[in-house]
């Protein structure tokens with residue numbers, strides 16, 4: 268008796284998100300995306316409040332190389348913070364797939380995602396977001412505590428991170444006694460807790476004077492180039508373009524020069 272042939276019905280993916288349906292390593296464009304720190308495909312974001320809908324991101328395709336400083340630039344309201352938050356797994360897109368370090372974060376449960384984030388991503392914000400009642404050392408140690416490094420070990424490691432950002436002498440200072448640039452360096456030390464491979468920064472120099480801004484830029488550059496971390500940064504700061512590897516521009520939620528980011532042309 269011969270076996271009945273099985274008929275296969277092959278259907279094309281309805282949305283780009285399904286490109287990731289077999290995992291990040293087997294995407295349709297795996298060859299092009301191999302070794303990337305971040306791959307985003309077909310990302311859409313629609314904010315809905317009551318009957319109001321706002322289409323903040325429209326079909327974003329983006330790749331970020333490991334070890335690059337990759338800037339997201341564009342006018343106010345163009346969707347930069349929304350995109351960074353989605354790439355960092357703190358905001359869920361309406362549609363689309365995001366692979367970080369080869370893992371599709373849009374298929375993770377909330378608890379898998381928060382573990383993944385804690386291990387792999389450090390966040391830096393424009394307003395520092397330090398706890399005002401905690402010293403510089405305690406702010407960094409608290410971040411380590413959340414990642415399971417506690418007590419003395421946390422304090423020791425926090426001190427090492429403050430040394431790395433040149434602030435060991437301010438370990439016992441409260442945020443109110445630090446300059447803006449120093450606060451941002453504490454925030455960077457905190458973002459480095461747990462040794463994440465990806466750093467996401469939203470306008471990290473916007474609240475800083477030019478000298479402190481320069482120190483922060485130099486530090487982020489070192490993290491990318493000497494430690495091979497990937498830095499994705501939203502900025503309006505033209506000085507940062509000089510140290511960036513790639514720049515991606517957003518306008519009205521649409522990526523310009525889609526899908527490849529522009530190679531920065533250094534001015535002579």
Ligand SMILES: Nc1ncnc2c1ncn2[C@@H]1O[C@H](COP(=O)(O)OP(=O)(O)OP(=O)(O)O)[C@@H](O)[C@H]1O
Nearest residue numbers: 314315316321323342343344345346347348349350
């Ligand atoms: N929670 C929300 N609900 C509704 N609309 C939102 C929400 N968050 C952002 N938006 C809208 O989405 C668009 C993109 O916002 P986003 O904060 O990503 O812009 P941005 O490029 O970071 O701007 P800026 O340079 O001013 O920080 C804006 O029009 C904004 O009003």
Ligand SMILES: [Mg+2]
Nearest residue numbers: 347348349501
């Ligand atoms: Mg923003």
